[in-house]
Amino acid sequence: MKIEHIGIATPKIEDALAFWRDALGLEVVHTEEVAEQGVRVAMLPVGEPRVELLEPTHSGSPVAKFLEKRGAGIHHVAVRVADIRAALARLKEKGARLIDEEPRVGADDCLVAFVHPSASGGVLLELVEHRDAAP
Amino acid sequence: MKIEHIGIATPKIEDALAFWRDALGLEVVHTEEVAEQGVRVAMLPVGEPRVELLEPTHSGSPVAKFLEKRGAGIHHVAVRVADIRAALARLKEKGARLIDEEPRVGADDCLVAFVHPSASGGVLLELVEHRDAAP
Secondary structure (H helix, E strand, O other), X not given: OEEEEEEEEOOOHHHHXXXXXXXXXXXXXXXXXXHHHOEEEEEEEOOOOEEEEEEEOOOOOHHHXXXXXXXXXXXXXXXXXXXXXXXXXXXXXXXXXEOOOOOEEOHHHOEEEEEOHHHHOOOOEEEEEOOOOOO | OEEEEEEEEOOOHHHHHXXXXXXXXXXXXXXXXXXXXXXXXXXXXXXXXXXXXXXEOOOOOHHHHXXXXXXXXXXXXXXXXXXXXXXXXXXXXXXXXXOOOOOEEOHHHOEEEEEOHHHHOOOOEEEEEOOOOOO
Protein backbone atom coordinates (compact mmCIF):
# COMPACT_ATOMS: atom_id res chain seq x y z
CA MET A 1 0.00 0.00 0.00
CA LYS A 2 1.17 3.48 -0.85
CA ILE A 3 -0.10 6.94 -0.14
CA GLU A 4 -0.88 8.25 -3.58
CA HIS A 5 -1.83 11.87 -3.00
CA ILE A 6 -3.14 14.32 -0.46
CA GLY A 7 -6.19 16.16 -1.75
CA ILE A 8 -6.33 19.85 -1.00
CA ALA A 9 -9.47 21.86 -1.77
CA THR A 10 -8.81 25.32 -3.11
CA PRO A 11 -11.10 27.99 -4.63
CA LYS A 12 -8.59 28.60 -7.43
CA ILE A 13 -5.76 26.29 -8.51
CA GLU A 14 -3.74 29.15 -9.98
CA ASP A 15 -3.64 30.90 -6.61
CA ALA A 16 -2.70 27.69 -4.79
CA LEU A 17 0.16 27.10 -7.24
CA ALA A 18 1.77 30.31 -6.01
CA PHE A 19 2.55 28.31 -2.88
CA TRP A 20 2.88 24.65 -3.93
CA ARG A 21 4.73 25.21 -7.21
CA ASP A 22 6.39 28.60 -6.93
CA ALA A 23 7.21 28.82 -3.20
CA LEU A 24 7.67 25.14 -2.36
CA GLY A 25 9.23 24.14 -5.68
CA LEU A 26 7.00 21.24 -6.76
CA GLU A 27 6.32 20.59 -10.45
CA VAL A 28 2.89 20.23 -12.06
CA VAL A 29 2.93 17.03 -14.14
CA HIS A 30 -0.76 16.62 -14.88
CA THR A 31 -3.94 18.69 -14.93
CA GLU A 32 -7.41 17.40 -15.65
CA GLU A 33 -11.09 18.23 -15.28
CA VAL A 34 -13.18 15.43 -13.81
CA ALA A 35 -16.63 16.54 -14.98
CA GLU A 36 -18.56 13.90 -13.04
CA GLN A 37 -17.11 15.23 -9.81
CA GLY A 38 -17.31 18.86 -10.87
CA VAL A 39 -13.65 19.36 -10.18
CA ARG A 40 -10.41 20.43 -11.77
CA VAL A 41 -7.22 18.83 -10.54
CA ALA A 42 -3.50 19.51 -10.71
CA MET A 43 -0.99 16.82 -9.72
CA LEU A 44 2.41 17.63 -8.18
CA PRO A 45 4.52 14.54 -7.38
CA VAL A 46 6.38 14.27 -4.07
CA GLY A 47 7.90 11.16 -2.04
CA GLU A 48 7.77 8.62 0.89
CA PRO A 49 5.18 9.41 3.57
CA ARG A 50 4.06 8.09 6.94
CA VAL A 51 0.79 8.36 8.81
CA GLU A 52 1.39 10.03 12.18
CA LEU A 53 -1.34 9.69 14.78
CA LEU A 54 -1.26 12.55 17.31
CA GLU A 55 -2.84 12.20 20.71
CA PRO A 56 -2.82 15.17 23.15
CA THR A 57 -1.26 14.60 26.52
CA HIS A 58 -2.67 17.73 28.18
CA SER A 59 -5.67 19.95 27.58
CA GLY A 60 -3.76 23.09 26.59
CA SER A 61 -1.60 21.50 23.89
CA PRO A 62 -1.88 22.54 20.23
CA VAL A 63 -3.40 19.19 19.25
CA ALA A 64 -5.95 19.37 22.07
CA LYS A 65 -6.97 22.83 20.88
CA PHE A 66 -7.21 21.57 17.32
CA LEU A 67 -9.48 18.70 18.38
CA GLU A 68 -11.67 21.10 20.36
CA LYS A 69 -12.02 23.45 17.41
CA ARG A 70 -12.12 21.16 14.38
CA GLY A 71 -12.65 17.64 15.70
CA ALA A 72 -10.55 14.61 14.78
CA GLY A 73 -9.06 14.52 11.29
CA ILE A 74 -6.11 15.62 9.25
CA HIS A 75 -4.00 18.08 11.19
CA HIS A 76 -0.94 18.79 9.10
CA VAL A 77 1.22 17.59 6.24
CA ALA A 78 4.94 17.16 6.67
CA VAL A 79 7.52 17.29 3.90
CA ARG A 80 11.07 16.08 4.31
CA VAL A 81 13.74 18.51 3.13
CA ALA A 82 17.52 18.20 2.89
CA ASP A 83 18.25 21.66 4.32
CA ILE A 84 15.50 23.09 6.51
CA ARG A 85 17.16 26.51 6.86
CA ALA A 86 17.42 26.88 3.09
CA ALA A 87 13.78 25.82 2.70
CA LEU A 88 12.66 28.36 5.33
CA ALA A 89 14.70 31.09 3.65
CA ARG A 90 13.11 30.30 0.28
CA LEU A 91 9.59 30.30 1.72
CA LYS A 92 10.22 33.56 3.54
CA GLU A 93 11.57 35.12 0.36
CA LYS A 94 8.38 34.03 -1.45
CA GLY A 95 6.30 35.78 1.21
CA ALA A 96 5.01 32.67 2.97
CA ARG A 97 4.04 33.32 6.61
CA LEU A 98 6.09 31.11 8.96
CA ILE A 99 5.13 29.89 12.43
CA ASP A 100 8.76 28.96 13.17
CA GLU A 101 11.39 31.31 11.77
CA GLU A 102 14.06 28.99 13.19
CA PRO A 103 13.94 25.17 13.17
CA ARG A 104 13.44 23.34 16.48
CA VAL A 105 13.75 19.70 17.54
CA GLY A 106 10.64 17.60 16.91
CA ALA A 107 9.68 13.92 17.00
CA ASP A 108 12.40 11.40 16.06
CA ASP A 109 15.09 13.99 16.91
CA CYS A 110 14.55 15.78 13.59
CA LEU A 111 14.76 19.50 12.96
CA VAL A 112 11.26 20.81 12.28
CA ALA A 113 9.54 24.10 11.47
CA PHE A 114 5.91 24.93 10.77
CA VAL A 115 4.56 27.09 7.95
CA HIS A 116 1.33 28.96 8.72
CA PRO A 117 -1.86 27.58 7.10
CA SER A 118 -2.51 31.00 5.60
CA ALA A 119 0.56 30.45 3.40
CA SER A 120 -0.59 27.22 1.84
CA GLY A 121 -4.35 27.64 1.48
CA GLY A 122 -5.43 26.19 4.80
CA VAL A 123 -2.84 23.45 5.24
CA LEU A 124 -0.62 23.43 8.30
CA LEU A 125 2.70 22.42 6.75
CA GLU A 126 5.69 21.03 8.65
CA LEU A 127 9.21 20.96 7.25
CA VAL A 128 11.39 18.11 8.53
CA GLU A 129 15.15 17.66 8.26
CA HIS A 130 16.70 14.36 9.36
CA ARG A 131 19.96 15.23 11.05
CA ASP A 132 21.70 11.87 11.06
CA ALA A 133 21.01 10.51 7.57
CA ALA A 134 20.80 11.46 3.91
CA PRO A 135 17.26 12.60 2.95
CA MET B 1 11.66 16.86 -1.37
CA LYS B 2 9.48 14.07 0.00
CA ILE B 3 6.21 13.96 1.84
CA GLU B 4 7.21 12.50 5.17
CA HIS B 5 3.95 12.00 7.00
CA ILE B 6 0.36 13.13 7.24
CA GLY B 7 -0.51 14.20 10.76
CA ILE B 8 -3.92 13.12 12.02
CA ALA B 9 -5.25 14.44 15.32
CA THR B 10 -7.12 11.86 17.38
CA PRO B 11 -8.45 11.89 20.96
CA LYS B 12 -7.02 8.39 21.55
CA ILE B 13 -4.33 6.64 19.50
CA GLU B 14 -5.52 3.18 20.54
CA ASP B 15 -8.96 3.86 19.06
CA ALA B 16 -7.48 5.26 15.84
CA LEU B 17 -5.29 2.18 15.45
CA ALA B 18 -8.43 0.09 15.10
CA PHE B 19 -8.73 1.72 11.67
CA TRP B 20 -5.19 2.52 10.53
CA ARG B 21 -3.49 -0.64 11.80
CA ASP B 22 -6.21 -3.24 12.13
CA ALA B 23 -8.61 -2.33 9.30
CA LEU B 24 -6.19 -0.80 6.82
CA GLY B 25 -3.25 -3.08 7.60
CA LEU B 26 -0.47 -0.58 8.33
CA GLU B 27 2.25 -1.39 10.88
CA VAL B 28 3.27 0.75 13.85
CA VAL B 29 7.06 1.13 13.75
CA HIS B 30 7.55 3.92 16.27
CA THR B 31 5.72 5.53 19.18
CA GLU B 32 6.91 8.50 21.18
CA GLU B 33 5.77 11.22 23.55
CA VAL B 34 6.94 14.73 22.59
CA ALA B 35 6.50 16.46 25.95
CA GLU B 36 7.29 19.95 24.67
CA GLN B 37 4.37 19.70 22.27
CA GLY B 38 2.10 17.88 24.70
CA VAL B 39 1.57 15.07 22.27
CA ARG B 40 1.93 11.35 21.82
CA VAL B 41 2.69 10.04 18.34
CA ALA B 42 2.53 6.72 16.52
CA MET B 43 4.23 6.29 13.14
CA LEU B 44 2.90 3.93 10.45
CA PRO B 45 4.98 3.92 7.23
CA VAL B 46 3.28 4.04 3.82
CA GLY B 47 4.60 5.06 0.12
CA GLU B 48 4.81 7.50 -2.87
CA PRO B 49 2.38 10.44 -2.70
CA ARG B 50 1.32 13.38 -4.82
CA VAL B 51 -0.25 16.70 -3.92
CA GLU B 52 -3.56 17.03 -5.75
CA LEU B 53 -5.08 20.50 -5.92
CA LEU B 54 -8.86 20.37 -6.33
CA GLU B 55 -10.78 23.31 -7.74
CA PRO B 56 -14.60 23.14 -8.02
CA THR B 57 -16.09 23.69 -11.44
CA HIS B 58 -19.68 24.23 -10.27
CA SER B 59 -21.28 25.37 -7.03
CA GLY B 60 -23.05 22.12 -6.14
CA SER B 61 -19.98 19.86 -6.41
CA PRO B 62 -18.60 17.99 -3.38
CA VAL B 63 -15.46 20.15 -3.30
CA ALA B 64 -17.51 23.36 -3.53
CA LYS B 65 -19.61 22.17 -0.57
CA PHE B 66 -16.47 21.28 1.35
CA LEU B 67 -15.01 24.76 0.75
CA GLU B 68 -18.27 26.34 1.87
CA LYS B 69 -18.36 24.32 5.07
CA ARG B 70 -14.70 24.01 6.09
CA GLY B 71 -12.78 26.49 3.97
CA ALA B 72 -9.67 25.70 1.93
CA GLY B 73 -7.36 22.98 3.26
CA ILE B 74 -6.77 19.26 3.28
CA HIS B 75 -9.76 17.47 1.82
CA HIS B 76 -8.84 13.80 1.65
CA VAL B 77 -6.00 11.31 1.65
CA ALA B 78 -5.69 8.74 -1.10
CA VAL B 79 -3.91 5.41 -0.83
CA ARG B 80 -2.98 3.31 -3.80
CA VAL B 81 -3.99 -0.36 -3.57
CA ALA B 82 -3.35 -3.32 -5.87
CA ASP B 83 -6.90 -4.71 -5.67
CA ILE B 84 -9.54 -2.15 -4.78
CA ARG B 85 -12.34 -4.72 -4.47
CA ALA B 86 -10.31 -6.79 -2.00
CA ALA B 87 -9.48 -3.64 -0.01
CA LEU B 88 -13.15 -2.62 0.13
CA ALA B 89 -14.14 -6.14 1.21
CA ARG B 90 -11.58 -6.08 4.02
CA LEU B 91 -12.68 -2.64 5.23
CA LYS B 92 -16.33 -3.68 5.13
CA GLU B 93 -15.52 -6.84 7.06
CA LYS B 94 -13.78 -4.69 9.70
CA GLY B 95 -16.93 -2.59 10.03
CA ALA B 96 -15.62 0.55 8.27
CA ARG B 97 -18.43 2.66 6.77
CA LEU B 98 -17.99 3.03 3.01
CA ILE B 99 -19.22 5.87 0.79
CA ASP B 100 -18.69 3.72 -2.32
CA GLU B 101 -19.51 0.03 -1.95
CA GLU B 102 -18.37 -0.47 -5.56
CA PRO B 103 -15.35 1.23 -7.22
CA ARG B 104 -15.97 3.88 -9.87
CA VAL B 105 -13.75 5.65 -12.41
CA GLY B 106 -11.89 8.69 -11.05
CA ALA B 107 -9.11 11.00 -12.18
CA ASP B 108 -6.38 9.52 -14.37
CA ASP B 109 -8.75 6.69 -15.40
CA CYS B 110 -8.17 4.86 -12.11
CA LEU B 111 -10.71 2.87 -10.14
CA VAL B 112 -11.55 4.77 -6.97
CA ALA B 113 -13.76 4.38 -3.90
CA PHE B 114 -14.22 6.58 -0.85
CA VAL B 115 -14.30 5.48 2.78
CA HIS B 116 -16.49 7.57 5.11
CA PRO B 117 -14.62 9.95 7.48
CA SER B 118 -16.44 8.35 10.42
CA ALA B 119 -14.45 5.16 9.72
CA SER B 120 -11.03 6.74 9.99
CA GLY B 121 -11.42 9.37 12.70
CA GLY B 122 -12.38 12.32 10.53
CA VAL B 123 -10.30 11.62 7.43
CA LEU B 124 -12.00 11.24 4.07
CA LEU B 125 -10.02 8.34 2.60
CA GLU B 126 -9.88 7.42 -1.09
CA LEU B 127 -8.73 4.04 -2.38
CA VAL B 128 -7.13 4.11 -5.84
CA GLU B 129 -6.35 1.21 -8.15
CA HIS B 130 -4.34 1.86 -11.31
CA ARG B 131 -5.88 -0.32 -14.02
CA ASP B 132 -3.14 -0.26 -16.65
CA ALA B 133 0.04 -0.73 -14.58
CA ALA B 134 1.49 -2.64 -11.66
CA PRO B 135 0.95 -0.80 -8.36
